[in-house]
Amino acid sequence: MLNPAVKKQLQEGTVIPAHPLALTEDRQLDETSQRALTRYYIDAGVGGVAVGVHTTQFEIRDPQFNLFEKVLTLAIEEIEKAQVPDSFIKIGGISGPIEQAIEEAKFIKAIGYDLGLLSMGGLQSASEEELLNRTEKIADIIPVIGFYLQPAVGGRILSYDFWRKLADIPNIHGIKIAPFNRYQSLDVIRAVCHSKRNEEIAIYTGNDDNIVNDLLTVYRINVDGKKIEKRIVGGLLGHWSVWTKTAVDIFNKITDTRSKGEIPSELLTLGQEITDANAAFFDPNNEFKGSIAGINEVLTRQGLLKGRWCLLDKERLSPNQLEEIDRVYIDYPHLHDDVFVKENLANWLKE
Template sequence: MHAPKQTLSPELKKALFEGLVIPAHPLALDENRKLDERHQRALTRYYAASGAGGMAVGVHSTQFEIRDSEFNLFEPVLRMAAEEIDKAKLDRPFIKVAGICGPTEQALAETKIALKLGYDAALLSMGGLADLSESDLLKRTEQIAQQIPVIGFYLQPSVGGKILSFDFWRAFAEIPNVVAIKMAPFNRYQTIDVVRAVCYSSRRDEIALYTGNDDNIVNDLLTTYRFNVEGTPVAKRIVGGLLGHWAVWTHKAVELMEEIKRHRDDEQYSKEWLTRNVEVTDSNAAFFDPAHQFAGCIPGIHEVLRRQGLMKGTWCLNPHEQLSPGQADEIERVYRDYPHLHDDDFVAAHLQEWLSELSKK
């Protein structure tokens, strides 16, 4: 097998393995459902200023429709985000992750664009590929990993994913240049499948585990998983998060992540962490709309950003995607109930600077 075209730098790999806050980047539109470049760039500046350790662009939160020929926004949106991070001249590692999806030919074409724009890794979605076998999915992953470091993605079935076996994830973990796996099945059993499979892999120390379980963020980040692998105890933890939930209240998410890093090696945890997990999950329920099978999850993220001034409105490329009945009230409720979780003051202090047209030039 040939050496991959691109690998992670030692600096980025170290940061990825220590644990990063990686928001899933939304898409800012105007009232005509056209790209709102000013607010799109402001969002990237917000994530950079919040202390995030990366961003994922072209993913579910960015709306898969950006790839449709009538919009043709995949490359422009990835380019704007990369440009803003380059301009920010950050003094910390920052991983630029491109969402890659579709059949192998499409995935390779998207990977080529991501590499051209300076992206560091691909979050490889396996959603919408129901006709492919597990073997087909592994071959597809091998081809992408030949080009760019791959972050695997276990997507919950309710939004287009599929159930994948322990054996699949064990084989997946053996693929060279797979550097991480984001687990987002919103399911304890399936999350354990992935962690156990990686622990059974010969590359267990080469793969960072990330939570995408927006319904269990804090617990995922505090838990050490331990399995008996052929007589040897092997421990692995979920080190960071690549989350749609972290596209909002990001500055507070970074504070949370740093606090967890300070305490995750403690022999005993305060039971207050369990309560914190419920608070974050309750907030996520307002944003992600499980009450209506996640129908309002993207507009829910938009509504928080709209309230803060980081977006003009909640519009999506698909006009049928809008807030569910009662969802705005739920967002208002979690704002009221958990004032310590939002970062409105931080956003208000910097918003005009992020929206400044001068800072584009």
């Protein structure tokens, strides 16, 4: 049973950053910086956090690192300390084969997460029916947000029929669409609109390349001769793990614009500036190889992380990516939140 306050917040839409992982130079967990990140997001005004997801590095589950339980527990501890409202959405990532996914679902529920973000990534040999069966079993344990992860970072293409059937599963409360593809994103929206559970499912953008347009668009889908309207109500984004205070301000501006029914052209221009910044952070020119290191680089510049290190040595910046991050910092000073971070960093880093 999903907390009614959380369900209301999820349905109305909010900013949910995908929580990164803080490491020391020798690839050990930097607990102080890890806690500081959670504090940063809460003080920036987000409506929830997602931990144990792609931006947190899926490898935290590997036996050689064994960080999954520790990292997800740290976030819960900080959320409890902050005395956030009951509506604050706590999302834990769930991935892997069905046995692993079940154990992760049981763990995150036990320590206080509201929902599981269920990744279909890394399961290339599983049929869609097997993935649906896996989803049903996880939804029996904890409320679920489905996750359409783009193939470049371990996801797979899933059919309209898959999402149509997934939308009908009880205890599915949302879907994060992150295929970075307009056609595949539309498949999910159409599928949800054709479900009797349409109004129960909140759609969140994970398309870091199209954030503002996703949030501004009303979709009208023909269902049995009737036009059903559906919005992407919020975002669950790796991009929102940096410059988060500004992201919250922009999201609030977007929601205000939606209520008025008029879209000023400057918001569309701002959207393309955000996409350009995301290209620097996420490294699409190199099939997103530098995406996690890019996010960590920005957080390092702000002092929230001690370095951009990742668990796997192959996770590093691509050639010219550092220069691209330099460029967007100069080109879009109105997008960063360096002043906000500087004013609060000492408090966030307190043990």
